[in-house]
Amino acid sequence: MTTISSLPRTQRALKVANSNTFDLIPNAPIPAFDDNDTVLIRVVHVAINPVDGKSADLSPTPGATSGTDFAGIVVALQTDAHDNTDKSQSTLKIGDRVMGFVFGNNPQIRDNGAFAEYVAVSRRFLWCVPTHMSLEAAASLPVGIASVGLALHYLHISMQLLREEALKSVAAASKSRDRHGTFDHCDNVFVLVYGGGTSTGAIAIQVLKASGFTPIACCSLESAGRAKHLGAAATFDYQSATCGRDIREYTNDSLTYAIDCISESTSMSLCYEAIGSTGGRYVSLDPFPIRGCVRRSIVPAWICSYTQFGQPISWNPPYNLDERPGDVRAAAEWYSLAQKLLDAGLIEAPCLENRAGGLSSLREGINEYSKHGKAVLVPSVGVHTAMIMPESAMNWAMSQPDDTLSIIHAFSELNQTKYSLGNSRYWSDPWQLSLVKAHLSSILPSLIPQLNEELADALPKHLGTDTENWKEIELERTLRKVISQMLSRFIVGSGLCRDETYLGLAYKVILGMMTTIWATLPYPEFMRSITGPISSWHTQRNISRIQELLKPLYNERLSTLQNKGRSDGEQQPQDLLMMMMRFAQKKRPNELANLSIITRRVCAANFVAMHQSTIVATNIILNTLGSDAAFNTIAMLRDEITNVLGGTDSAGWSKERFSQMTKTDSVARESMRLNFPLGTRGSMRTVMKDGLQSPEGIRLQKGTTISWLASCAQVDADRFEEPHKFDPFRFSRPLKEGEGPKDAFVTTSPQYLPFGHGKHACPGRFMVDDMFKMILAHLLTHYDLAWPSEYQGKQPPSIWQAELSVPPPGARILVKRRKI
Incomplete structure (x- = not known):
């Protein structure tokens, strides 16, 4: 060596x-x-x-x-x-x-x-x-050059032909200072480079020109001049409504190759439109939407340059790839040829933005897109490409009307209730959730004692009352039962909220809805029509069983409405089911008469409320116990519970008192800041109109899903000291000089997106806030907590499922009833 x-x-x-x-x-x-x-x-x-x-x-x-x-x-x-x-x-x-x-x-x-x-x-x-x-x-240059080589391989362009033609260009370049002069090539084969203004697109144009092809570029008007300088025979504005038609006309319907350096649904659609009537090959640099494959005569493929190294890619889907031996062989041929093109000066580097600071400046550079007014396209779980918007565009986007940027359309696509619940109306017209926004604040004071009643019943039932021996519990499963009972008191009232059969079916429906999302979202509509009904078959049976359990309560409430109140003067129930039936009587009489529709709206409400609340509560308790050794967290919270709520007597608990629990509030907010149970992206919207442009100049095409990257803002070193460390009292310490007021758990902002932001921020977060504080207060007042011995006193780390950060499956803790 x-x-x-x-x-x-x-x-x-x-x-x-x-x-x-x-x-x-x-x-x-x-x-x-x-x-x-x-x-x-x-x-x-x-x-x-x-x-x-x-x-x-x-x-x-x-x-x-x-x-x-x-x-x-x-x-x-x-x-x-x-x-x-x-x-x-x-x-x-x-x-x-x-x-x-x-x-x-x-x-x-x-x-x-x-x-x-x-x-x-x-x-x-x-x-x-x-x-x-x-x-x-x-x-x-490197990854761009490698990507172009793999793209040519997947276009099935002979590497031998490339070498022969490229060597002619190398020889010609050695005799001329004009690296973009006209060379005598044997063929005039068009290749479309979509994204000619990108770094990889610019390299592709140069390589294709040097290899005897005729590159044409689809790019912005601002990038057209440079694309032509690099060798594009013609450029086409991707925003033109006739762009695809213009390319087909220019190439005389002969285009057979397209390299898509943008790789979203709209770019794929345009490439497919531009390719000639006899078909051809299309290569993208990211997973392409399957429903974009609208022409059988076109063979699509997508590349990932890391496959050239001859090892599997063990990332989350859709980037989890097996070894591709053919890519290794193609790279071996391509690298030697690319070296000759580089030596001959036939590949020019892109324009650069220089940054000082070495390695210490890279974190800021990586986050540049989101923090400093730039957008990034990323492949989403579904068939669309999602656009991550910069933080500076948040207030503008939140001010747009719903017919311009639609949250309902975005979540309707995401949740796929068309299949899981049998109709898209439960999210395209989610009036059951609108009722929460309209009425929750007025009923919350009377709701808190009801939730407290269910909590007092559920905790001893699932945690036990033994004051001498520790009991090991699977935390998430246990909390799911507790929270389902509490939230069902709000959704369907005191009758069904303790019915174990109903609660079990409600959870099965939630799991079924999630299964249907994963079985449909990645696929085009014609495949969803097959996978959707198959994946939701058990869900439909469970919904029917819930409907039978709801039927007596529904009939009782219907009779109350028809009699315009109760004859004995007793006040009507204030649960969500009653709100729904009162609303439907006035605004949706056809739905009120249909128990099946009412049942499915109850299931939709359960889906929104129960599952994510359970994950958040599990993270809060894990983080509370995990931080106890360093911060004395449990003792500090117990002192606050005693001082603010009055200790073990929960009869006087109220919204006003909960608002004074600043330490408990800080624990919950810090847990939500570091964990992403709702995904690393927030405030999703679907663009509903063509020609939309943000103040930063970001052009948004109709059908694009936009969102903001919570994972950048919530762990930003410019905003938080030691941003990756769980500090339970980060948001409750006294203010330092010049420091602004600390935000509460329910406060939304462009830098804190678990509940979204703007007029469509989650309306149920105020009830959830009180519920989490009640759970912590009851749990820490009445129980001691510890880790199982095999954890060796350390908190098990969260895991990532696609874009979700979730508690480790099967995470356990020890509980023991305190002697009070």
């Missing part, structure tokens, strides 16, 4: 901490480089790629080094390595300038990423930086 002397044993590295959050570690290990193929490189420059933030948001690997693109200097390699790679790669030596990219945020190899002082890479996946190019410029 040959090395530069005195290599350090540790390095500084930017590690993934959690969803879209990073920590700069000062003593991270140097990546391993002890095989004949691996080269150790001192990183000089890196480029921030959208995948760096996107992957850490959608599939974070805590402890993994982040970063993709780099350029640097070779500092260690094996001297006895022999291979058949291109000479420029096999004859690497200490001090050579190289560029490449690495699989950052890698669940399998956590100590190797570009955002570090050193990176280890196979010599097969390195390019020597040409003498005419700076390391700074070189760092912006």
Whole structure:
């Protein structure tokens, strides 16, 4: 082995901490480089790629080094390595300038990423930086060049043909200073590059031009000039209503290849429209929506450049990919050819924004899109591509009317009640939820004693009353039973809320609705019509059983309404079911007469209220117990409960007293800040009109789903000291000089999105706030808590399911009734 002397044993590295959050570690290990193929490189420059933030948001690997693109200097390699790679790669030596990219945020190899002082890479996946190019410029190219090579492979373009034509361009370039001159190519085959203004699109245009093809670009008017400078024969404005038709006319209906560097539903649709009538091939850089495959004569594919490394990608769907051996072989051919194009000056680096500060500045750079007025497109769970909007656009978006940006349309698509509940009306016309917003504040004072009554009944039933021996419970399952009973008191009243059969069926329906979401959302409508009814078959049976249990109560309430009140003067019930029936009598008489519809609206209300409340409550209690050793959390909360609520006597509990529980409120808000049970994105809206543009100049196409990245704002180091640490009393400590007022658990803002923001913020959060405080007060007053011995006094970490941060499955605690 040959090395530069005195290599350090540790390095500084930017590690993934959690969803879209990073920590700069000062003593991270140097990546391993002890095989004949691996080269150790001192990183000089890196480029921030959208995948760096996107992957850490959608599939974070805590402890993994982040970063993709780099350029640097070779500092260690094996001297006895022999291979058949291109000479420029096999004859690497200490001090050579190289560029490449690495699989950052890698669940399998956590100590190797570009955002570090050193990176280890196979010599097969390195390019020597040409003498005419700076390391700074070189760092912006690697993943783009690799992606273009894979895209050409998936377009089924012969690498041999590419090599022959590219070598002609290389020879011509060596005789001319005009790198974009006209070369004598053998064919005039059009290739559409959608997103010609992107970095990868710009590289694709140059490679295609040098390889004998005729690239045409679809881009903005602002990017058209540069695309033509790089070699595009023509450009087309993607916002033009006739864009696809114009491309087909320009190519005389002969276009057979399209590379989509934007990779959303609208870009796919335009590419499909532009490809000629005989069909062709389409390649995207992200998973494409299946329902976009509207022409059988077009073969679609999507690429992920990390597959060139010959290992599976163990990220969350849809990025969980098996090995692709063909990609490894294609990359081996492409790298040597790309080296010749680089050496000949036929690939030009994009325009760069330079940042000072080294590794310490990368966290801010990764979050740049959200915090400083830029938007990012990410693939959503469904068939649409979602746009992450910058924080600066929040107030503008929240002020838009519902027929411009629609929350109802966004959640109707997300929840798929068309199949799970048999009709989309339960979310497209969710009047059962509107009643909560209209009436909850007026009935909450009288509701608190009712919820307290159910809590006092449920906790001893599920936790026991033994004051001598510890009882082990599965926390989430236990809380689900407690919370279901409490919330059912509000939804259906005192009769059914303690009916174990009803509560069990209600939970089964919730699980069934979630199953249907996952069985339908990723697929186009024609497939949903098959998977939807199949996945919801058991759900429909369980809804019918709930309907039978509701029938006596429904008939009783219906009789009350028809008799215009109770003859004995007794006040009508104030639960949600009664509110629904009163509303339906006035506004939806056809629905009132249909018990099946009323039952399904009750199930929709259960879905919104019970499941997510259980996850949040579980996180709060886990975090309370987990922080107790460092912050004395339980004792501090017990003191507050005694001082504010009066100890064990819950008869006088009220909304006013709960509002004074600042420490308990802080624990709940801090738990919601660090955990994302409702997803890392908030305030979803669907764009309902064409031509919409934000004040930042972000153009929004009709049908796009927009949202905001809560995981950035809620762990922002500019706003929070030690942002990734659970500090139970962060929001309850006395104000420091110059500090603004602390926010409460229910307060929404562009920086705190668990309940959404604006006029459509969750109306039930005020009841949930009181319920969580009641649960903590009852639990800590009447029970001691501890970890099972196998946890060794440590809190089990949350896990990620797609974009949701949820408690670890089966997490357990010990409880014992206190002697009071």
